[in-house]
Amino acid sequence: MDGKLKADLFCSLLMARHIMTGSQIKRIMEEEDIPSVEAFYEEHKRFMDEEHISAEQKENWEKFTSSDAYLRIDEYVEYVSAREIRSINRLDPVYPEYMQCLPNMPLILYYRGDLSLLEKKRPRVCIVGTRRPSVYGRRVTRDFSKKISMHGVAVVSGMARGVDSCAHEECLSCGGKTIAVMPCGLDRIYPKENRELYERIAREGLLLSELLPGTEPIRQYFPARNRILAAISDAVVITEAGKLSGTLHTASFAAAQGREVFAVPSTIYSETAEGNLALLKDGATVATEPEDVLAFLAHVVFFREMEEIRDQCYQKQLKEKIESSPETITSSEIRKIIMDMLAVSGVSTDEMVKESGLPYRMLVCELGKMELEGIIAKDGNKYVLTIRV
Amino acid sequence: MGQAVTRNAKVKTLYLQGLEGNIAEVEASIFPGLPSFEVVGLGDSSIREAKERVRASIRSCGFTFPNQRLLVNISPAYLHKSGSSFDLAIAMAILLASGQVTTQAMNIVIYGELSLVGQVRPVPGSISRLLCLETIDDTVLCIVPSKDMDEAGLLGCDVYGVDTLQEAISIISGDKGEAEIRHVVSDEPGQLLDPLPDPQTDISALRGQPDAERAIVLAASGFHNMLLVGSPGTGKSLSAKILQGILPPLSREEKIELLRVESALSVLSKEDIASGARPFRYVHHTCTPTAMVGGGRNASPGEISRALHGILFLDELPEFTPHVLDLLRVPIESGEMVISRNNCTNVFPARFMLVAAMNPCRCGKCMESPSECTCTPSMIASYQGKVSGALLDRMDISCTLNHISEESLLETMKGDFELQSMSWRRRIEEIWERQYERCDEAGIARCRNGEMREKNLGEIFRLGQKQMEYAAMAAHQLQLSVRGLQRVVRLARTVADLDEKKDVECEHIVEAISFRLPQWGSNRGG
Numbered sequence: 037m038d039g040k041l042k043a044d045l046f047c048s049l050l051m052a053r054h055i056m057t058g059s060q061i062k063r064i065m066e067e068e069d070i071p072s073v074e075a076f077y078e079e080h081k082r083f084m085d086e087e088h089i090s091a092e093q094k095e096n097w098e099k100f101t102s103s104d105a106y107l108r109i110d111e112y113v114e115y116v117s118a119r120e121i122r123s124i125n126r127l128d129p130v131y132p133e134y135m136q137c138l139p140n141m142p143l144i145l146y147y148r149g150d151l152s153l154l155e156k157k158r159p160r161v162c163i164v165g166t167r168r169p170s171v172y173g174r175r176v177t178r179d180f181s182k183k184i185s186m187h188g189v190a191v192v193s194g195m196a197r198g199v200d201s202c203a204h205e206e207c208l209s210c211g212g213k214t215i216a217v218m219p220c221g222l223d224r225i226y227p228k229e230n231r232e233l234y235e236r237i238a239r240e241g242l243l244l245s246e247l248l249p250g251t252e253p254i255r256q257y258f259p260a261r262n263r264i265l266a267a268i269s270d271a272v273v274i275t276e277a278g279k280l281s282g283t284l285h286t287a288s289f290a291a292a293q294g295r296e297v298f299a300v301p302s303t304i305y306s307e308t309a310e311g312n313l314a315l316l317k318d319g320a321t322v323a324t325e326p327e328d329v330l331a332f333l334a335h336v337v338f339f340r341e342m343e344e345i346r347d348q349c350y351q352k353q354l355k356e357k358i359e360s361s362p363e364t365i366t367s368s369e370i371r372k373i374i375m376d377m378l379a380v381s382g383v384s385t386d387e388m389v390k391e392s393g394l395p396y397r398m399l400v401c402e403l404g405k406m407e408l409e410g411i412i413a414k415d416g417n418k419y420v421l422t423i424r425v
Numbered sequence: 426m427g428q429a430v431t432r433n434a435k436v437k438t439l440y441l442q443g444l445e446g447n448i449a450e451v452e453a454s455i456f457p458g459l460p461s462f463e464v465v466g467l468g469d470s471s472i473r474e475a476k477e478r479v480r481a482s483i484r485s486c487g488f489t490f491p492n493q494r495l496l497v498n499i500s501p502a503y504l505h506k507s508g509s510s511f512d513l514a515i516a517m518a519i520l521l522a523s524g525q526v527t528t529q530a531m532n533i534v535i536y537g538e539l540s541l542v543g544q545v546r547p548v549p550g551s552i553s554r555l556l557c558l559e560t561i562d563d564t565v566l567c568i569v570p571s572k573d574m575d576e577a578g579l580l581g582c583d584v585y586g587v588d589t590l591q592e593a594i595s596i597i598s599g600d601k602g603e604a605e606i607r608h609v610v611s612d613e614p615g616q617l618l619d620p621l622p623d624p625q626t627d628i629s630a631l632r633g634q635p636d637a638e639r640a641i642v643l644a645a646s647g648f649h650n651m652l653l654v655g656s657p658g659t660g661k662s663l664s665a666k667i668l669q670g671i672l673p674p675l676s677r678e679e680k681i682e683l684l685r686v687e688s689a690l691s692v693l694s695k696e697d698i699a700s701g702a703r704p705f706r707y708v709h710h711t712c713t714p715t716a717m718v719g720g721g722r723n724a725s726p727g728e729i730s731r732a733l734h735g736i737l738f739l740d741e742l743p744e745f746t747p748h749v750l751d752l753l754r755v756p757i758e759s760g761e762m763v764i765s766r767n768n769c770t771n772v773f774p775a776r777f778m779l780v781a782a783m784n785p786c787r788c789g790k791c792m793e794s795p796s797e798c799t800c801t802p803s804m805i806a807s808y809q810g811k812v813s814g815a816l817l818d819r820m821d822i823s824c825t826l827n828h829i830s831e832e833s834l835l836e837t838m839k840g841d842f843e844l845q846s847m848s849w850r851r852r853i854e855e856i857w858e859r860q861y862e863r864c865d866e867a868g869i870a871r872c873r874n875g876e877m878r879e880k881n882l883g884e885i886f887r888l889g890q891k892q893m894e895y896a897a898m899a900a901h902q903l904q905l906s907v908r909g910l911q912r913v914v915r916l917a918r919t920v921a922d923l924d925e926k927k928d929v930e931c932e933h934i935v936e937a938i939s940f941r942l943p944q945w946g947s948n949r950g951g
Binding site: 384385386387389390396397400401403404405407408410416417418 | 826
């Protein structure tokens with residue numbers, strides 16, 4: 037019996053039955069100094085009083101304690117784990133950091149497949165659109181999904197009919213990785229005709245949902261699902277969206293969460309793409325080719341790497357290291373030093389040697405590699421950054 | 426005497442054609458008839474004038490000039506010959522023919538210019554002549570102007586040096602008694618070259634410019650062509666001088682090859698012959714095509730040949746006529762310059778290290794402080810465009826020099842630093858030796874990395890599959906031409922040699938790439 041899964045399922049049940057909200061659970065855990073969800077489950081009875089929950093919630097709790105869901109929870113856990121469904125919660129180290137810092141992110145996520153697709157360093161692009169795309173819309177979706185996935189970028193979508201399914205299918209057929217965020221429990225398949233696609237993504241990609249297994253798809257869950265779509269993506273591409281499409285929700289979530297929104301333009305007379313044009317009018321970025329999106333991602337990935345390096349080491353420690361034992365400096369540390377020096381303006385090799393105190397050879401080798409990767413370029417006698425914020 | 430018989434005599438002499446020494450026979454014939462003196466055998470005016478010098482010399486030495494019909498033939502008669510070196514041979518042939526001098530020697534080789542009072546003067550081309558002497562199998566009695574004894578000493582030739590016609594006569598007639606005759610015997614090993622003096626400017630003067638320092642060391646280690654780009658006063662000429670300072674001394678073979686060129690142009694001093702210093706030819710930008718690569722009516726070697734095994738330094742590269750610069754392309758590739766004239770084809774050796782310096786623009790500031798640059802973009806483009814891409818393509822190393830900071834400037838003034846050029850010189854000698862060994866292993870002519878023109882560089886230079894792919898990837902990324910890729914590989918090999926690595930690794934390739942041609946903003950591509 038998977039204790040973690042059980043605890044996670046229990047917390048989800050509390051939320052689904054309106055006994056506690058996610059933030060209440062979190063608050064209790066913080067106040068009572070509870071280290072994990074499992075520990076919370078062990079002691080959950082302690083918190084079901086007036087001090088922690090309202091009268092109404094208490095009533096719900098009492099109803100819940102007498103229900104099958106509570107009494108036969110072990111059977112339920114068996115059912116879920118038999119379907120290869122796993123869970124992560126916000127206390128797990130694998131819970132993505134970029135989601136932690138957003139408001140309204142789920143306490144618990146269920147998944148099937150390869151969770152490593154959610155790692156911070158892996159770029160992800162969400163491709164969404166209307167359920168009834170035109171021929172043009174399909175073609176755009178396929179083109180973007182193909183090019184983007186061929187560059188090792190995971191394609192995120194909602195597995196809905198139309199553009200979403202199209203994006204997943206194209207990505208898989210190119211051997212790419214895809215993530216589907218479902219508007220229902222992961223033991224359900226929606227829409228039904230996507231059974232094959234569903235199984236394939238479970239095997240080769242990642243299925244995600246915040247909903248308890250067993251939850252049927254209901255329209256009101258769709259926008260909530262869209263906020264996760266946007267949250268796990270670095271950029272959202274809207275290939276074709278109608279005027280009132282749910283896709284526009286995804287776009288507005290993305291904008292609110294600080295993700296780049298790309299909209300592909302089409303003819304102004306097209307009804308199926310009115311949403312795109314509206315987005316463009318609102319200031320979405322124009323994407324006329326997949327490279328537009330890829331170029332943006334290159335920046336994102338690069339700065340993410342830089343940030344990582346910055347987190348790892350501090351300049352002062354580095355200085356000491358250079359003086360005491362230059363041979364132990366790693367290439368990423370040298371990169372960091374170079375990036376810092378080039379941040380403001382171009383610098384010549386001679387100046388860099390002088391400023392950093394690094395051995396000439398090490399510096400030159402790293403500069404060469406960075407130049408080959410296109411991060412920096414030589415302009416006359418100076419090196420400059422090719423990527424600017 | 427006075428009888429109506431013909432008397433003949435002949436001696437051999439050595440003359441210069443281009444850089445080649447050749448053997449000619451000088452025959453003198455005296456027969457009855459009205460007194461006259463003719464020289465035949467396609468000689469030019471300097472040979473025709475020899476008649477008067479010979480006549481005066483013979484008389485001033487107390488001999489009689491034959492008062493009969495006198496004919497001198499210089500064979501092979503179908504080749505054009507020139508120069509004053511035939512004087513001594515003509516005089517000797519006449520004296521032998523007239524019976525005033527007798528000899529036991531079978532083969533006499535003799536050359537030199539005569540003065541009116543019978544002094545023997547040195548002539549250019551001594552080394553080539555003496556080298557030619559070595560090709561004669563028979564034992565010969567060789568008499569040369571005493572000045573050429575230094576060269577003979579270097580080559581180890583068996584010759585007698587003379588200062589006067591009288592001395593030459595006493596050697597030939599076997600009467601060597603009184604005159605103090607200088608004689609070099611071939612069994613002696615060739616004399617050693619003088620050790621190189623310490624360089625005038627030490628490489629430590631480049632403190633604060635590690636990029637330039639490294640470029641110079643690499644250029645010297647692989648004998649790579651180098652381009653120095655920098656604003657006025659950043660030390661371009663200084664760098665070239667320092668580069669010369671860290672080059673190892675000439676080997677004996679190299680020295681002899683160089684002396685062939687130098688001696689063909691003028692008479693060399695003793696110091697010139699003994700010095701092991703590599704040439705440093707500072708060529709001015711008004712240089713004509715002929716002066717640069719050689720040529721002229723009598724096809725003499727140019728600056729590129731005089732820079733043999735040393736440095737050809739072209740300051741202010743864009744100021745040179747494009748035509749002159751483009752002439753350099755072939756000799757850089759082939760290591761020699763072929764010049765054909767109507768009667769012969771001359772091959773001048775031209776293995777040199779091209780070191781060129783240039784400003785980035787006319788005012789020189791566009792790189793260092795663009796805001797102060799007074800050139801328009803089109804001016805900059807046309808300035809840089811004067812150097813053809815084809816020539817730039819042959820520069821293995823390109824180094825941009827920067828103004829050094831105030832601090833470093835102060836440091837360079839102190840002068841309390843350790844001198845490093847000498848130790849580099851020794852180190853580079855070892856590195857060259859390793860490069861030669863690699864050539865031997867590959868079964869190709871010995872050369873340094875920068876001179877390597879073989880196609881299978883990867884194999885000879887020991888690059889693995891991975892390294893080859895890496896280099897190709899880099900070349901693709903940076904849009905380098907095939908020649909550009911070879912340039913990178915050659916330089917990478919030198920970097921690895923400096924690291925004392927047997928195989929070239931990726932990091933060596935990366936460093937080599939950092940010395941590729943400068944990219945001047947948008948003005949010029951890869």
